[in-house]
Amino acid sequence: MxxxxxxxxxxSDQPFLSTASDIYTDQELRCAVEFVFQKIQKESFPRQSRFxxxxxxxxxxVVSYLxxxxxxxxxxxxxxxTDAPTLAFIQNQVEPEGVFFSDIYADHLQKYLGSFRxxxxxxxxxxxxxxxxxSFSTSVEVDDKKDLASIMFTSGSTGKPKGVMVTHRNIMxxxxxxxxxxxxxxxxxxxxxxxxYYCFGTSLLHTHLRIxxxxxxxxxxxxxxxxxxxxxxxxxxxxxxxxSHYELLLMRMRSEVQLPALRFLxxxxxxxxxxxxxxxxxxxxHQQLYVMYGQTEATARxxxxxxxxxxxxxxxxxxxxxHSQVQIFDSRGKELASGxxxxxxxxGDAVTLGYWQSKTEKNSTSLENKSFNGILRTxxxxxxxxxxxxxxxxxxxxxxxxxxxxxxxxxxxxxxKASPVILDCAITKTNHPVMGEAxxxxxxxxxxxxxxxxxxxxxEVLAELENYIQREWLPYQLTLLNExxxxxxxxxxxxxxxxxxxxxxxVG
Amino acid sequence: MDDxxxxxxxxxxxxxxxxxxxxxxxxxxxxxGQLKEWDSxxxxxxxxxxxxxxxxxxxxxxxxxVNTSGDLEALILSKVSGNESL
Numbered sequence: 158m159x160x161x162x163x164x165x166x167x168x169s170d171q172p173f174l175s176t177a178s179d180i181y182t183d184q185e186l187r188c189a190v191e192f193v194f195q196k197i198q199k200e201s202f203p204r205q206s207r208f209x210x211x212x213x214x215x216x217x218x219v220v221s222y223l224x225x226x227x228x229x230x231x232x233x234x235x236x237x238x239t240d241a242p243t244l245a246f247i248q249n250q251v252e253p254e255g256v257f258f259s260d261i262y263a264d265h266l267q268k269y270l271g272s273f274r275x276x277x278x279x280x281x282x283x284x285x286x287x288x289x290x291x292s293f294s295t296s297v298e299v300d301d302k303k304d305l306a307s308i309m310f311t312s313g314s315t316g317k318p319k320g321v322m323v324t325h326r327n328i329m330x331x332x333x334x335x336x337x338x339x340x341x342x343x344x345x346x347x348x349x350x351x352x353x354y355y356c357f358g359t360s361l362l363h364t365h366l367r368i369x370x371x372x373x374x375x376x377x378x379x380x381x382x383x384x385x386x387x388x389x390x391x392x393x394x395x396x397x398x399x400x401s402h403y404e405l406l407l408m409r410m411r412s413e414v415q416l417p418a419l420r421f422l423x424x425x426x427x428x429x430x431x432x433x434x435x436x437x438x439x440x441x442x443h444q445q446l447y448v449m450y451g452q453t454e455a456t457a458r459x460x461x462x463x464x465x466x467x468x469x470x471x472x473x474x475x476x477x478x479x480h481s482q483v484q485i486f487d488s489r490g491k492e493l494a495s496g497x498x499x500x501x502x503x504x505g506d507a508v509t510l511g512y513w514q515s516k517t518e519k520n521s522t523s524l525e526n527k528s529f530n531g532i533l534r535t536x537x538x539x540x541x542x543x544x545x546x547x548x549x550x551x552x553x554x555x556x557x558x559x560x561x562x563x564x565x566x567x568x569x570x571x572x573x574k575a576s577p578v579i580l581d582c583a584i585t586k587t588n589h590p591v592m593g594e595a596x597x598x599x600x601x602x603x604x605x606x607x608x609x610x611x612x613x614x615x616x617e618v619l620a621e622l623e624n625y626i627q628r629e630w631l632p633y634q635l636t637l638l639n640e641x642x643x644x645x646x647x648x649x650x651x652x653x654x655x656x657x658x659x660x661x662x663x664v665g
Numbered sequence: 666m667d668d669x670x671x672x673x674x675x676x677x678x679x680x681x682x683x684x685x686x687x688x689x690x691x692x693x694x695x696x697x698g699q700l701k702e703w704d705s706x707x708x709x710x711x712x713x714x715x716x717x718x719x720x721x722x723x724x725x726x727x728x729x730x731v732n733t734s735g736d737l738e739a740l741i742l743s744k745v746s747g748n749e750s751l
Binding site: 401405604 | 683705
């Protein structure tokens with residue numbers, strides 16, 4: 158089955174997308190997709206051709222995405238603010254046949270635009286889309302287990318971005334699982350602040366299209382009063398965000414929230430500080446909070462902590478979804494029993510095929526195999542408890558040797574974030590003349606703490622931290638930042654962090 | 666220099682410190698996104714720094730009306746004009 162038919166199977170002619178100024182219906186979507194689909198088909202591109210999609214969340218984004226998929230080709234969504242070298246890298250990798258783009262990026266994209274290009278301007282206006290006499294073409298048949306629907310470039314928080322090959326089947330399996338776990342219905346309406354080119358954002362699109370629900374796009378600066386107002390106006394039933402979205406909400410929520418329509422919140426994309434998680438569950442006490450764990454390599458979501466489980470297991474990321482079975486392996490590849498920590502590995506229909514390889518990479522004699530062969534090694538460390546709940550404890554490769562002990566840098570980051578002094582932090586290693594390795598910390602001071610203490614000097618910060626952090630874990634080098642460099646999807650940009658040419662202070 | 670100018674200078678000062686820009690780059694029609702650091706988090710830090718500087722608190726409704734740096738100047742002026750200590 159082509160993913161396009163799966164996503165629109167239960168839709169008739171309801172609104173599917175709202176922006177601040179427009180409402181789009183299913184019929185308008187079908188007409189616009191048909192229009193773009195015919196333009197693509199006219200060119201007789203080879204099967205599974207790649208097309209870049211460079212636009213902000215919009216009707217145009219959704220139409221382009223679905224038309225490429227309906228035509229059996231492969232969408233490569235790209236963040237509009239991607240820098241020139243990265244864009245050139247992606248283009249080189251996937252060798253696209255054409256580009257779909259927002260007109261506002263035309264100048265910036267000029268040298269990447271080949272002969273086949275479609276922009277917002279190419280779409281017929283909304284009035285013409287209302288005509289119902291259009292007959293719809295059948296979708297191009299695909300082998301849903303093998304054919305790609307998209308190549309999702311992961312944010313590349315370490316090294317070069319990698320293109321994850323996502324099949325039609327991957328998305329269908331993961332979408333059905335998420336719908337079931339969140340008990341979504343056709344009356345659900347989600348506030349979208351996440352970009353669609355990020356797998357958490359695309360999963361909102363997939364689930365709400367499939368269930369017959371609605372998406373509301375938030376535009377403009379993300380600030381608590383504005384987002385809450387928009388949620389009231391749209392009468393949304395759901396909200397989804399990464400930790401920074403929730404931290405920003407908490408910073409400026411003075412009064413109790415009046416959102417009678419709001420039913421649930423989704424949180425993924427990294428761990429929210431335990432005290433913020435607690436605050437969120439208090440502020441939104443009438444809403445259900447779902448904490449989730451996922452990876453682009455597993456389509457989107459891997460596990461979901463049901464709202465009812467949150468009270469007793471707030472440290473867990475929940476139970477694995479039916480099409481994302483979790484096993485824990487030790488470094489020798491032996492499966493571990495419950496309670497034992499090892500690498501989190503996933504099997505099932507939601508596991509993508511692997512990383513895209515360019516022609517030259519395929520022809521090279523390098524032995525590096527980029528396909529997953531059905532089992533995804535996430536690189537995350539964790540364990541399953543006896544009831545099957547998953548806990549994530551750190552990253553496999555991020556360890557530091559402190560006073561002879563191997564410590565997960567994630568554990569250190571958690572300890573820093575658990576102190577009232579620190580809002581956000583990232584830890585890297587640095588050389589120490591005596592100890593060998595020591596902590597280099599990039600810290601963002603919690604503004605509400607700063608308000609009373611006025612911390613500006615690294616040595617003052619260190620003195621404060623001594624009250625909360627064990628001695629070996631204190632930073633040897635310390636950089637204070639207003640915010641951490643983050644990728645568009647809200648993850649810490651570790652590549653940028655290491656290249657940060659900021660002055661740091663040896664404090665240890 | 667009247668009180669209004671003095672107040673504006675203090676607002677500019679907070680912008681300079683928060684976003685690490687030079688005072689010459691400040692204009693009253695600045696909008697979020699025009700300065701690299703004036704993003705969602707930068708905006709929260711700016712508001713907190715302004716609240717601290719002028720010993721005021723912005724309400725949610727007030728923030729809803731703010732779109733430019735000039736809006737912030739006007740808002741602060743209206744909030745402190747009742748206070749004695751400018």
